[in-house]
Amino acid sequence: MTVQDIRSFNRFYTNLIGALDYGRHLYAPYTLTESRVLYELAHSPRTDAADLRTELHLDAGYLSRILNKFEQDGLIERAPSERDPRRRRITLTARGREAADLLDERARETVGALLAPVPPEERGRLAEALRTVRAILGADRAPHPEAVVLREPGPGDLGWIVQRNAALYAAEYGWNTAYEGLVARIVADFAEDHDPHLERVWIAELDGRPVGCVMCVRDEAPATARLRLLLVEPDTRGLGIGDRLVRSVIDFARGVGYRDLVLWTNDVLIAARRVYQRHGFVLVAEKPHRSFGKDLVGQDWRLDLRGTPE
Known part of the structure; x- marks a missing residue:
């Protein structure tokens, strides 16, 4: 295994995902980072800005601009955290959950298109290979x-x-x-x-x-x-x-x-x-x-x- 092997795989996978999202509609009208923030909010019912910064490794100013945009668009609500009044709890509104659900549906369709040509008997081997990569590259992280x-x-x-x-x-x-x-x-x-x-x-x-x-x-x-x-x-x-x-x-x-x-x-x-x-x-x-x-x-x-x- 060499650095070139990993770079070659990265190019292959990036091109593959790009081909599946040819019309670039997967995240529209949001950026990839904005979509990741929506995903975290949809799947973590007790979330504040500090949690999001830690989970997504985002700059505080960048995250603040995203959250301000979401609030202006009616996607989120902010209130004092129940765990720590110094923090602000962030929750999705009904409109925000609809947006997150739409992005999740698009992602499922994209992954489904990726798996469609893979024979059923090969899918288990593919899943095991993906788990192996995660286990090896993340072996030092509990x-x-x-x-x-x-x-x-x-x-x-x-x-x-x-x-x-x-x-x-x-x-x-x-x-x-x-x-x-x-x-x-x-x-x-x-x-x-x-x-x-x-x-x-x-x-x-x-x-x-x-x-x-x-x-x-x-x-x-x-x-x-x-x-x-x-x-x-x-x-x-x-x-x-x-x-x-x-x-x-x-x-x-x-x-x-x-x-x-x-x-x-x-x-x-x-x-x-x-x-x-x-x-x-x-x-x-x-x-x-x-x-x-x-x-x-x-x-x-x-x-x-x-x-x-x-």
């Missing part, structure tokens, strides 16, 4: 919490939720395929019939791969939402992903008008229970049961969303 983004599910992500839940719970707790069947039904129900204004799925992504998930769906009780299928991959635990996923559900549920947020879990899931407790959930009921090939104690937890936000 994952940072800021590198994790939360996004909506794309094609294949709902299937990933079923597969990873089944595999992880079998490996860590010895649960049988009955649990996989339960997860499959939950995911299928969401895929076939859900209200996007009141129900949502989040995927946590790190280095281009999904590493966590959670769902917020309507419960049978009036004005009540249910948190379901919280999962974090073992090799990314400790980065605060579980907390971010749960916080996203709470913010969403409170924002759309639910009064209560409930969940069902089992006493053996100690780490998940600690996350729920940190966010104010209260244990309201316990009941022994035999499920998934194990004797378990099911637990019902509840959070009153009418209380003061954290």
Whole structure:
């Protein structure tokens, strides 16, 4: 491997992406940097200017000009940060989220066009090659919490939720395929019939791969939402992903008008229970049961969303 090898690949890939975006519509009417800022704001619900500078390595003055432009165009709103009043929290408006969604849709179409001629049997090899490059060139850098983004599910992500839940719970707790069947039904129900204004799925992504998930769906009780299928991959635990996923559900549920947020879990899931407790959930009921090939104690937890936000 030589410097020339890397430069040659850079030219190849740059030309390839340029050919796919021949009409230069991918980021229009925004620059590449402006599009990156919109992406971060869309996938990081608690963001301030300092976070953006750190994540995107931008000059403070340059970022300030971008944010001023976004505010003038009605794409963002700025308010005092809940974590530190000296900072300004930045959130997308409805118009800003529409712009971010449009850019994301264009990016997906572009990547889809890139992958279209690749035979299905070669796509796994391509994905592994990309992961190898990232691992080797970033070998001296441990994952940072800021590198994790939360996004909506794309094609294949709902299937990933079923597969990873089944595999992880079998490996860590010895649960049988009955649990996989339960997860499959939950995911299928969401895929076939859900209200996007009141129900949502989040995927946590790190280095281009999904590493966590959670769902917020309507419960049978009036004005009540249910948190379901919280999962974090073992090799990314400790980065605060579980907390971010749960916080996203709470913010969403409170924002759309639910009064209560409930969940069902089992006493053996100690780490998940600690996350729920940190966010104010209260244990309201316990009941022994035999499920998934194990004797378990099911637990019902509840959070009153009418209380003061954290």
